[in-house]
Amino acid sequence: MMAVRVIVGLLLIVAAFGSAGRRLLMLYRLGRTAQPVEPGRIRVGAAQLRGEAAEVLGQRKLLTWTVPGTAHLLTFWGFLILGLTLIEGFGALVDRDFHIPWIGTQPWLGFLEDFFAVAVLLAVAVFAGIRLRHRPAREGTRSRFFGSHLGGAWLILFMIFNVIWTLLLYRGAQINTGNFPYENGAFASAAVARVLAPLGATANDVIETAGLLLALGVVLGFLVIVVHSKHLHIFTAVPNVRLSRRPRALGALQPVRSGGKPVDFDDPGEDDVIGRGAIEDFTWKGMLDFASCTECGRCQSQCPAWNTGKPLSPKLLIMSLRDHALAKAPYLLAGDDHANVDALALAEAQRPLVGDDGVITPDVLWSCTTCGACVEQCPVDIEHVDHIVDMRRYQVVMEASFPREAAVLLRNLEHAGDPWGRGAPARLEWTAKLDFPVRVLGDGETLPEDAEYLFWVGCAGAFDERATRTSRAVAELLHTAGVEFVVLGSGETCTGDPARRLGNELLFQELARQNVQTLTSAGVRKIVTTCAHCFNSLGNEYPQLGGDFEVVHHTQLLSRLLAEGRLTPVRPVEATVTYHDPCYLGRHNRVFAAPRDLLGSVAGVRLTEPDRTRERSFCCGAGGARMWLEEPLGTRINENRTDELIATGAEVVAAACPYCIDMLADGVAQRAAEGVTVTDVADVLLRSVRQPEEAS
Ligand code: SF4
Ligand code: SF4
Structure with a gap:
């Protein structure tokens, strides 16, 4: 019997590791065809270790969805703990009495192994239930599994089920043959042993060996399937999380790099590639991303584009890139000699990365609002x-290919420095209705000693009618609180956010450098702004260009002024208010509390939350420069969000970003929602801070 174990076991090991090894080598070589990563990626610091502990060991993100998260937590830890049974299994191939040294006979270990074996079985049942309940055949595109490889997922669940029952089978038989390492504790194995005991000693002897080989065969087969399927994430998730941006890949966009080196936009190299125009233009971390997708569809379920009938699903986008990379692999791995590359790989190599017949269609690429819900x-x-x-960068900069409407936006930004093309001279018009003077920093002047903040008004704050009300409200509140501030007036130009998110990095660089130069030469240190997009660019992206400023959002500053007693809400504002988290304030920059604190400070305000709130807030549809693009596909994102906000029963929809306010106000108008107003949280606060005679 031992000879059978050794021979069959060895054959299984050689076959499985041979097949898996070949595949892993191919994947490694494919990764080597990609671009280098930026140096900071490989650094191991406290943030990276914390991320690894929270995301991988603690399964933090998965647990935000309680039921599947708990099932996955049990499966993950089950795989770790049951790894010990693998050691025991391989040991038993050559020694029937094998046990792990030191701890291998302890009852607690036997219990732990059996506990997780049962837990994984239960988790498999939960996963199966979730998949049946949310199957695409039932829910259509609303299913987060829509577009995933369903057969592969069921196969994996079936394999995990096989791993567990074969494990319990041979352990039960081991108990009956007297070869089990644990005297007690392994409750599930003992239960199986009681079932097998009546079969007699010889049968249990055979079952032990057959069960052991079956169990190892299933595990090794599982290994082969995993490295050939989307479940590769079992191996790639750990390095992928470790190499991801910390604390998260939101906020700033990354500087453009070509061939692993930063592109000098003053003097770009002739061979510099701006953005990604082919799969091999991605970095190997990008490739690792594609290989790590579990097809769980969580991103898809939250994506505003997908949820409003657009063709963009972040899951399908990542899957398409992965499938393309694998299909093109023979071509990429062949180096310069493509004579022996098969026709399919050659055809795949000819497909454009973005195009009507490309891997990603333009409708997919341009549907993204960069809201970050997927990340x-x-x-x-x-x-x-x-x-x-x-x-997008490659499409815009290298191919001059972008949606037709974007041309107007880009032209206005280039020529007038704002998306509407109003021009610098009109940037102070919003101040006309104020009954106190706003100090303006003239050209070449430095910040006066007594001015604490530079109020960055932003293009919307200066030109958009609704947003100018917010600018005035904030100016009045700062004035009331005795905060000295100045504005740049005609010295301000667009931060470049829409240009950058549209992919026009050249224009972003031009606008941002101009602003950094203006702010730095004026000696500005502290900036307050009402626009979530300006807040993000100034605070997170300008440091990439040497602009280091302390940037606060107006909700943060006002909340502090309230806490310090420099602002006092005196009049109740009797209203049910719901708050919409702007993506670039909340998800991208984690400012969740300050706007709510402001609203909470006003007597009479009854704050009610929409279903999708805070980290799970649903985009208004304006981000990623989509504010200036048409939305011909599917239904409108702003109306989807507006419906949800109206459904809270609120009379006031409060937000903290001019673009959100515009989009939601349009949504309310579209829905003809009587008695619902959309405004900035600062406006609600101002109504309460103003003395009765001022308010009238
Ligand atoms: S990309 Fe989407 S489907 Fe893939 S693992 Fe991430 S959340 Fe899941
Ligand atoms: S950033 Fe938002 S819109 Fe873009 S793919 Fe992700 S979830 Fe969808």
Whole structure:
């Protein structure tokens, strides 16, 4: 019997490791055809270790969805603990009495192994239930599994089921033959042993060996399937999380790099590639992202584009890139000699990365609002937004290909420095209705000693009618609180956010450098702004260009002024208010509390939350420069969000970003929602801070 174990076991091991090894080598070589990563990626610091502990060991993101998260937590830890049974199994191939040295006979270990074996079985049942309940055949595109490889997922569940029952089978038989390492504790194995005991000693002897070989065969087969399937994430998730941006791949977009080196936009190299125009233009971390997708569909379920009938699903986008990379692999691995590359790989190599017949269609690429909901949800920390913007960069800068309407936006930004083309001279018009003077920093002047903040008004704050009300409200509140501030007036130009998110990195660089120069030469240190997009660019992206400023959002500053007693809400504002988290304030920059604190400070305000709130807030549809693009596909994102906000029963929809306010106000108008107003949280606060005679 032992000879059978050794021979069959060895054959299984050689076959499985041979097949898996070949596949892993191919994947490794494919990764080597990609671009180098930026140096900071490989650094191992406290943030990286914390991320690894929270995301991988603690399964933090997965647990935000309680039922599947708990099932996955049990499966993950089950795989770790049951790894010990693998050692026991391989040991038993050559020694029937094998046990792990030191701890291998302890009852607690036997219990732990059996506990997780049962837990994994239960988790498999939960996963099966979830998949049946949310199957695409039943829910259509609303199913998060829509477009995933369903057969492969069922096969994996079946394999996990096989791993567990074969494990319990041979352990039960081991108990009956007297070869089990644990005297007690292994409750599930003992239960199986009681069932097998009546079969007699010889039968249990055979079952032990057959069960052991079956169990190892299933595990090794599982290994082969995993490395050939989407469940490769079992191996790639850990390095992928470790190498992901910390604390998350949101906020700033990454500087453009070509061949692993930063592109000098003053003097770009002739061979510099701006963005990603082919799969091999991605970095190997990008490739690792594609290989790590579990097809869980969490990103898809939260994506505003997908949820409103657009063709963009972040999951399908990542899957398409992965499938393309694998299909093109023979071509990429062949180096310069493509004579022996098969026809399919050659055809795949000819497909454009983006195009009507491409891997990613333009409708998919341009549907993204860069809201970050996908990045927020992804349990393996895939960096969708970076990949999407990188592909846009190539389209815009290298191919001059972008939606027709974007041309107007880009032209206005280039010529007037704002998306509406109003021009610098009109940037102070919003101040006309104020009953106190706003100090303006003239050209070449430095910040006066007594001015604490530079109020960055932003293009919307200066030109958009609704947003100018917010600018005035904030100016009045700062004035009331005795905060000295100045504005740049005609010295301000667009931060470049829409240009950058559209992919026009050249224009972003031009606008941002101009602003950094203006702010730095004026000696500005502290900036307050009402626009979530300006807040993100100034605070997170300008440091990439040497602009280091302390940037606060107006909700943060006002909340502090309230706490310090420099602002006092005196009049109740009797209203049910719901708050919409702007993506670039909340998800991208984690400012969740300040706007709610402001609303909470006003007597009479009854704050009610929409279903999708805070980290799971649903985009208004304006981000990623989509504010200036048409939305011909599917239904409108702003109306979807507006419906949800109206459903809270609120009379006031409060937000903290001019673009959100515009989009939601349009949504309310579209729905003809009587008695519902959309406004900035600062406006609600101002109504309460103003003395009765001022308010009238
Ligand atoms: S950033 Fe938002 S819109 Fe873009 S793919 Fe992700 S979830 Fe969808
Ligand atoms: S990208 Fe992330 S969230 Fe989306 S399906 Fe893949 S693993 Fe899941």
